[in-house]
Amino acid sequence: MLITNIQRFSLHDGPGIRTTVFLKGCSIRCPWCSNPENLNGYPEKYNKNGIEGIYGKEYSCDEVYDEIMKDEVFYEDDGGVTFSGGEALLQADNLIPLIKRIRKKGITVAVETCLFVPQKNVECMMPYVDFFYVDMKILQENQCLGILGGDIHLYKDNLKLLTEQKQIIIRIPVIGGYTDGKNNREAIIKEIKRYENRILKIEMIKGHNLGKSKYESLNMEIPQCNDVSDDFMEQYRKEIENVVNIPVLICRI
Ligand code: SF4
Numbered sequence: 001m002l003i004t005n006i007q008r009f010s011l012h013d014g015p016g017i018r019t020t021v022f023l024k025g026c027s028i029r030c031p032w033c034s035n036p037e038n039l040n041g042y043p044e045k046y047n048k049n050g051i052e053g054i055y056g057k058e059y060s061c062d063e064v065y066d067e068i069m070k071d072e073v074f075y076e077d078d079g080g081v082t083f084s085g086g087e088a089l090l091q092a093d094n095l096i097p098l099i100k101r102i103r104k105k106g107i108t109v110a111v112e113t114c115l116f117v118p119q120k121n122v123e124c125m126m127p128y129v130d131f132f133y134v135d136m137k138i139l140q141e142n143q144c145l146g147i148l149g150g151d152i153h154l155y156k157d158n159l160k161l162l163t164e165q166k167q168i169i170i171r172i173p174v175i176g177g178y179t180d181g182k183n184n185r186e187a188i189i190k191e192i193k194r195y196e197n198r199i200l201k202i203e204m205i206k207g208h209n210l211g212k213s214k215y216e217s218l219n220m221e222i223p224q225c226n227d228v229s230d231d232f233m234e235q236y237r238k239e240i241e242n243v244v245n246i247p248v249l250i251c252r253i
Pocket of ligand 1: 026027028029030032033034035038039085086087114
């Protein structure tokens with residue numbers, strides 16, 4: 001597995017105390033991405049204020065397992081491990097043997113995904129994952145392809161497949177000028193309505209620009225995205241709550 005970070009004591013990536021494993025490599029390119037070191041699926045040199053290093057390290061299944069088990073005592077009933085990225089499902093083949101071992105210890109496993117991955121990657125992971133956090137970003141076909149570089153039909157097919165077997169948590173990044181437009185909000189709410197019975201919770205995420213120093217370390221241009229107001233977040237939340245009976249949380253990062 002190619003990993004950039006194993007973050008212990010995470011509190012925002014699922015229930016309880018969790019260890020979050022960030023896998024390197026993503027299938028799309030969100031202009032507001034705060035993890036640019038996880039975009040490319042290969043190790044990359046960085047330079048942080050004159051200090052050089054490499055983003056991405058190959059781990060064996062045993063090595064990741066040993067890291068994760070260091071915090072076994074903290075996971076208790078509902079804590080566990082979250083695989084994030086990048087796009088964790090791109091490394092599904094490597095993850096499955098690891099996840100099987102983790103679950104044998106009674107530890108829960110969550111995966112964060114944008115769902116722009118081959119269908120077989122979703123299918124093979126479904127039996128082994130307790131919670132899927134699914135991003136819902138841009139659902140208009142042309143914008144999805146033009147801005148994210150993602151095929152909306154692949155996303156929708158994967159969402160249908162996943163919700164046939166699993167209940168999911170939806171994450172909506174609310175980014176001014178990209179995901180906040182009326183047509184996109186309507187498309188998102190329509191999709192949420194379609195799977196209302198399979199969605200446990202919706203998390204609206206406000207905030208970005210967190211990866212500035214990482215962009216600089218990679219000599220990449222820092223993305224400029226507009227913030228949205230708290231009033232707008234509340235209005236959007238009400239638009240969703242008016243249509244579906246699902247808890248909607250506003251999260252700030
Ligand atoms: S899906 Fe996540 S990791 Fe990939 S580009 Fe978007 S924000 Fe970044």
